[in-house]
Amino acid sequence: MSQPTASINTKLIDSLAQIILSLTDEERQLLAQKIQHSPLSEEEHQHKKEALQRDITLGVEQLKNGDYTEYNDSSLPNLFENIKRRAKQRLEQEPAQ
Numbered sequence: 001m002s003q004p005t006a007s008i009n010t011k012l013i014d015s016l017a018q019i020i021l022s023l024t025d026e027e028r029q030l031l032a033q034k035i036q037h038s039p040l041s042e043e044e045h046q047h048k049k050e051a052l053q054r055d056i057t058l059g060v061e062q063l064k065n066g067d068y069t070e071y072n073d074s075s076l077p078n079l080f081e082n083i084k085r086r087a088k089q090r091l092e093q094e095p096a097q
Helices: 010-021 025-036 042-064 076-093
Strands: none
Touching: 010 076, 025 076
8 A cells, every 4th residue: 555645846846946056155054054953942843833834824825815926937036036135134134153
């Protein structure tokens, strides 16, 4: 009996890979540090998990209601730049470890 395979969003993975590849070496190092060393307590993890679950539920409702933006080849680069800019701002705002 085989187990069902998880659905993988390859477009999302490709998009994330493009964003990561566009980062500078310093930005990549910061990203790796953030991924490897989470300074959150168990309570903070639980709080963030609950917030993420609420965000996912909201996103599902927005999809059902047609409240989303579709991107194409000409608008996707702008989205990537916005994501990169916001991520860089967020990293700069976080206290150094």
